Amino acid sequence: MQLLSFWVLIVLTAVLSGQQTLANFINTTWKDLNDSATLSCSKPCSGVETWERNGLKVAKCGVKEESEFSCERRLDQSSLTVPQVNYTTRGFYHTKCDGKVICFQNLQPRSHSSSVEVPAGGPLILDLLTFHPVSLTFSQTDGGSVKPVQMCTVDGRSVLCNAGYEDRVSVCGNFMVLRDVVSADSGVYTVREVNDGAALIRTVSVTVKHVQQSWMWKDETGALGCGIGGLVLGVILGFFALPRGLYLMGRCFQRLRRRDTSHVNQTEDVEKSVPLT
Numbered sequence: 001m002q003l004l005s006f007w008v009l010i011v012l013t014a015v016l017s018g019q020q021t022l023a024n025f026i027n028t029t030w031k032d033l034n035d036s037a038t039l040s041c042s043k044p045c046s047g048v049e050t051w052e053r054n055g056l057k058v059a060k061c062g063v064k065e066e067s068e069f070s071c072e073r074r075l076d077q078s079s080l081t082v083p084q085v086n087y088t089t090r091g092f093y094h095t096k097c098d099g100k101v102i103c104f105q106n107l108q109p110r111s112h113s114s115s116v117e118v119p120a121g122g123p124l125i126l127d128l129l130t131f132h133p134v135s136l137t138f139s140q141t142d143g144g145s146v147k148p149v150q151m152c153t154v155d156g157r158s159v160l161c162n163a164g165y166e167d168r169v170s171v172c173g174n175f176m177v178l179r180d181v182v183s184a185d186s187g188v189y190t191v192r193e194v195n196d197g198a199a200l201i202r203t204v205s206v207t208v209k210h211v212q213q214s215w216m217w218k219d220e221t222g223a224l225g226c227g228i229g230g231l232v233l234g235v236i237l238g239f240f241a242l243p244r245g246l247y248l249m250g251r252c253f254q255r256l257r258r259r260d261t262s263h264v265n266q267t268e269d270v271e272k273s274v275p276l277t
Helices: 002-017 211-272
Strands: 028-031 037-041 049-053 056-060 070-074 077-082 091-097 100-109 112-119 124-127 134-142 145-155 158-161 169-172 175-178 187-193 200-209
Touching (some): 028 037, 037 100, 049 077, 056 070, 077 091, 124 200, 145 169, 158 169
Parallel strands (some): 028 100, 112 200
Antiparallel strands (some): 037 077, 049 056, 049 091, 091 100, 124 175, 134 187, 145 158, 187 200
């Protein structure tokens, strides 16, 4: 009876304060997002042993079931394999032996951190990683000081944003889209759950880059390179082709002169000839 009251107290505390808050008080396994996890129970069980998550059975040891979870028992220890740890498979897992709880533990994904560069004028697409209600906060780093700004609250397809973001933010599936980013949008974006103790989901460091300026520089550099290349090619061709061209022109003039001389000689011969009678 005392053991049952203890588990009831834990479940109520989880509902009120959130699962990650309880991680400081009970056995918790932390895993990177989408990694697999193995939970174990070292209590002996001579009967039917099952594993449950948040009150629902996920596996039965020694029985192959059509489930993504699998349970094995070796000697006096059983283990549950969770193929992918995410915000759907996280939660409180307990082991039952013939219907009685013998082990209890918590499985949680670690918060995800990343960085990304976005071209100015383009969209920032942010995966929220969970379908639970979340709040999105933006912290702009300006001269070393951090200025947190509450951006939006996302609950399913419902988005509620503060002034300055309502016309630029939309949700597509499980992704938040911020359109037409500018330099002032560079900073750290934080996603937290609204419930479950405001669990930290992820942080993303965003840098907005003005790629148009780099494209212009590349165009100008390319044009300058083409101009210099053309000039060098012209000099090289002129160096090798000009003597050949002069030689051919000289030959042409010589042929023309020969033709003129031959024509003059033929005329003189006609004038000097005597008609035969």
